[in-house]
Amino acid sequence: xxxRCCRIALSVAAISxxxxxxxxxxxxxxxxxxxxKQHILCVAGGCRYHATPEPLSWLRADHTVGAWLxxxxxxxSYQFTPKPTxxxxxxxxxxxxxxxxxxPFVPPSLEVDLVVLAGDINKKTRGIEWANDTFxxxxxxxxxxxxxxxxxxxxTLDKALKAAASHVHVLENETFVWKQTRFLGCTSxxxxxxxxxxxxxxxxxxxxxxxxxxxxxxxxxxxxxxxxVAARNRQAKAWLTAELHRPFDGRSIVVTHHAPVPEVAxxxxxxxxxxxxxxxxxxxxxxxxxxxFGHTHRAVDTVLGGCRTVSNPRGYPGEDTGFxxxxxxxxx
Numbered sequence: 001x002x003x004r005c006c007r008i009a010l011s012v013a014a015i016s017x018x019x020x021x022x023x024x025x026x027x028x029x030x031x032x033x034x035x036x037k038q039h040i041l042c043v044a045g046g047c048r049y050h051a052t053p054e055p056l057s058w059l060r061a062d063h064t065v066g067a068w069l070x071x072x073x074x075x076x077s078y079q080f081t082p083k084p085t086x087x088x089x090x091x092x093x094x095x096x097x098x099x100x101x102x103x104p105f106v107p108p109s110l111e112v113d114l115v116v117l118a119g120d121i122n123k124k125t126r127g128i129e130w131a132n133d134t135f136x137x138x139x140x141x142x143x144x145x146x147x148x149x150x151x152x153x154x155x156t157l158d159k160a161l162k163a164a165a166s167h168v169h170v171l172e173n174e175t176f177v178w179k180q181t182r183f184l185g186c187t188s189x190x191x192x193x194x195x196x197x198x199x200x201x202x203x204x205x206x207x208x209x210x211x212x213x214x215x216x217x218x219x220x221x222x223x224x225x226x227x228x229v230a231a232r233n234r235q236a237k238a239w240l241t242a243e244l245h246r247p248f249d250g251r252s253i254v255v256t257h258h259a260p261v262p263e264v265a266x267x268x269x270x271x272x273x274x275x276x277x278x279x280x281x282x283x284x285x286x287x288x289x290x291x292x293f294g295h296t297h298r299a300v301d302t303v304l305g306g307c308r309t310v311s312n313p314r315g316y317p318g319e320d321t322g323f324x325x326x327x328x329x330x331x332x
Contacts, residue, residue: 087250088179089332092116096257096294097313097321099146100130105314108326112137114178118294118311119144119187119257124151125163132165139168140176142185144257144294145211153217153224153232171255173239180250181331184243184288188256189233192226192272194280201275202226209276237281244287251289251331258295260285264309266298285309290331297321301329 091111096118098105115135119142121127127147131139141164148156160170169176171185192201206212206226215224236256244252259265259278269277277296285291286305297315299322301308310329315321 087332088181089330090114090178090181091328091330092253092292094118094292094310094312094327094329095314096120096292096311097144097297097315098122098127099314099316100127101146103317105325107134110326110328112328114183115139116183116255116292117141118255118292120146120294120313123147123149124156125160128160128163128168128170131168132163135167137167138176138178140183140185140255141168141170142255142257143170143172143187145187145189145215148224149210149214151215152221153215153228173236175243177250181253182248182250183253183255184240185255186236186240187232188236188240188258188260188279189229190258190276190279191230191233191237192275194262194278195272195275197272198230198275201272202230204272205276208273233279237279237284240281240284244284252287253290253292253331254284254288255292257293259293259311260291260309261304263304264293264298264300264302264311265296268296268298290329299323 091113093107093110093112093115095107095115097120098117099120100122114137115131117127117131117139121141121144122130123146128141131141141160143157143160147160151159157170157172164170169183169185171183173186174184176183176185192198192205195201211229212224212226216222217224217228240254244254254260260281262274262278262280265274265278267274282305285307288307290308290310292310294311294313296311297313297319298311299313300311303309308329308331310327312324312327313321314323314325
């Protein structure tokens with residue numbers, strides 16, 4: 001039995017979906033014998049399989065696969081040799097909860113690649129317009145709950161998207177890619193489950209939070225309800241889950257307004273009210289390289305499960321949040 005080796009071509013030929021799983025297809029050709037024979041090595045969820053008529057004969061953990069070729073039964077070995085990539089570092093200026101509706105904020109001059117605004121910058125489109133005029137570099141902007149105050153749950157977002165300049169990227173279940181870093185953004189909201197009693201958490205939130213008096217929803221402009229928020233949260237979680245599973249050759253930074261897990265939410269809001277400020281997205285946190293958030297009015301810069309988790313809120317006038325007006329983080 002003769003053996004020949006071939007090397008996988010480094011260019012990605014296609015992206016498809018196989019039974020709901022994201023599949024990356026890479027076209028490969030045997031070297032030194034059958035130039036007209038092409039094969040596809042499919043990579044799906046860590047499992048590799050042969051996709052052309054010749055069956056996959058065996059599979060090893062070192063990413064070497066073998067297959068029979070044609071009627072000659074020649075043995076061909078395919079060695080998976082991904083091209084090494086050098087990730088480009090990114091310096092990010094992080095701000096949230098500026099609440100400029102109460103007091104303006106003038107940022108210092110900083111040398112950064114990108115600015116992340118994690119919500120509650122100002123009401124309606126005023127924060128977007130401020131970002132348009134204040135920064136010349138790319139800006140990732142995620143809406144907070146206060147952006148919707150005196151506005152509509154759907155229409156305010158539409159207006160924000162239209163108000164943004166070309167360098168200001170308002171993300172709601174959307175991704176912005178800067179070189180080898182992708183920023184996955186959404187407000188996220190909450191499903192009120194993090195304290196273990198959804199009904200109790202919804203009831204407390206509806207009674208005490210301004211959101212459910214200051215934000216309108218639906219075609220009749222009724223008051224926002226906790227179940228509206230929970231529905232938006234389910235959409236965000238489904239989108240974020242799918243995006244984090246999507247192959248990407250680089251780092252993944254998630255930006256939300258609400259905190260991803262209770263461990264970084266602080267203890268200012270006790271009892272079931274705390275469920276309105278955070279989610280219990282531990283499994284998603286483990287899949288990201290970084291997570292930037294706001295809403296809690298508590299500064300955080302820690303690493304959880306390998307994910308750098310950061311919040312830098314200014315808060316209300318006179319509030320002690322641990323805010324750093326020059327907070328720059330670097331992902332290397």
